[in-house]
Amino acid sequence: MRRLRHPNVVLFMGAVTRPPHLSIITEFLPRGSLYRIIHRPHCQIDEKRRIKMALDVARGMNCLHTSNPTIVHRDLKSPNLLVDKNWNVKVCDFGLSRLKHNTFLSSKSTAGTPEWMAPEVLRNEPSNEKCDVYSFGIILWELATLRLPWSGMNPMQVVGAVGFQNRRPDIPKELDPKVASIIWECWQTEPNLRPSFAQLSVALKSLQRLVVPSQLDQPNPSISQERSEQPHSVFSPEISVNRTP
Numbered sequence: 001m002r003r004l005r006h007p008n009v010v011l012f013m014g015a016v017t018r019p020p021h022l023s024i025i026t027e028f029l030p031r032g033s034l035y036r037i038i039h040r041p042h043c044q045i046d047e048k049r050r051i052k053m054a055l056d057v058a059r060g061m062n063c064l065h066t067s068n069p070t071i072v073h074r075d076l077k078s079p080n081l082l083v084d085k086n087w088n089v090k091v092c093d094f095g096l097s098r099l100k101h102n103t104f105l106s107s108k109s110t111a112g113t114p115e116w117m118a119p120e121v122l123r124n125e126p127s128n129e130k131c132d133v134y135s136f137g138i139i140l141w142e143l144a145t146l147r148l149p150w151s152g153m154n155p156m157q158v159v160g161a162v163g164f165q166n167r168r169p170d171i172p173k174e175l176d177p178k179v180a181s182i183i184w185e186c187w188q189t190e191p192n193l194r195p196s197f198a199q200l201s202v203a204l205k206s207l208q209r210l211v212v213p214s215q216l217d218q219p220n221p222s223i224s225q226e227r228s229e230q231p232h233s234v235f236s237p238e239i240s241v242n243r244t245p
Contacts, residue, residue: 004067008060010082010092026092030085034139035078043146047235048211049087050143055204056089057081057139062197064091065129072128076135077116078142114158115149120191122163130191136200137186141169144179144235176234178207210234 004012014025031037034053038045045053064071073080073091080093118134120127138149149169150158161167168187171180182203188194195203211234 004063004071006060006063007088008056008090009063010090029082029090031083031087033079034081034083034089035142037083038078038142038146039148048208050235051204051207051211053083053087053089054140054143055201055208057091057136058197058200058204060089060091061132061136062201065132065197070129073132073135074121074127075113075116076132076139077113078139079113081139114155114162117162118191119163119166119189122159128191130194133186133194133197133200134191136197137183138169140179140183140186141171144175144183145172172235176210178203178210179234182207207234 010029011027012024013027016023016025037043038050061073061076064073075093076091080091082090082092084090114122116135116138118127118131121131141147142149150161153161166189168184171183182195182200185193185195186200
């Protein structure tokens with residue numbers, strides 16, 4: 001952590017190594033977790049900001065995955081993403097992270113939060129960094145729908161549904177096809193078919209110009225009218241459908 005320096009990774013500042021007060025000291029992010037922000041009642045974060053938040057996460061995770069050796073988070077979820085005063089999102093809490101020395105990671109521990117965990121991890125199978133990409137797909141789904149993943153199911157039911165029945169959260173039928181496609185690519189059953197975070201960063205960057213700008217961000221409407229592809233709503237979570245990858 002000491003060597004990691006990236007605007008979308010929480011800054012490590014020091015540690016207390018003497019028991020019983022073992023602790024890690026990091027920068028303070030006043031807005032708290034992404035989970036708390038997007039799941040509070042009457043959340044009013046506009047689409048442009050939510051796409052930017054997803055892009056922040058992808059960039060932070062790309063930093064971890066391209067470090068030497070690769071750092072696999074293994075517990076990527078919205079409660080482990082913190083937001084600073086300027087609404088920048090930063091990856092934190094590497095409590096389950098592993099350094100990737102070989103092609104696959106193996107761990108007898110499946111500690112974590114099933115709602116965000118990849119099916120191969122839930123089955124306690126060998127996994128690589130692509131397990132983080134699956135988790136990112138759940139986070140992007142959260143940002144798109146502002147819903148809790150697998151609401152109404154207990155952790156064991158989620159393990160069965162995702163790990164052994166190949167189920168995924170419902171995708172809103174009216175969600176922009178480009179967003180839906182990114183989510184489903186992240187949810188591929190075969191880990192190596194999932195995109196890298198570098199690829200996800202490019203895809204999300206291209207989505208930013210499609211989002212309807214807020215009134216504050218669009219002082220001159222004629223600018224958007226000159227674009228070949230008009231801005232529109234990319235998050236429309238009114239109607240849901242089931243789909244299996």
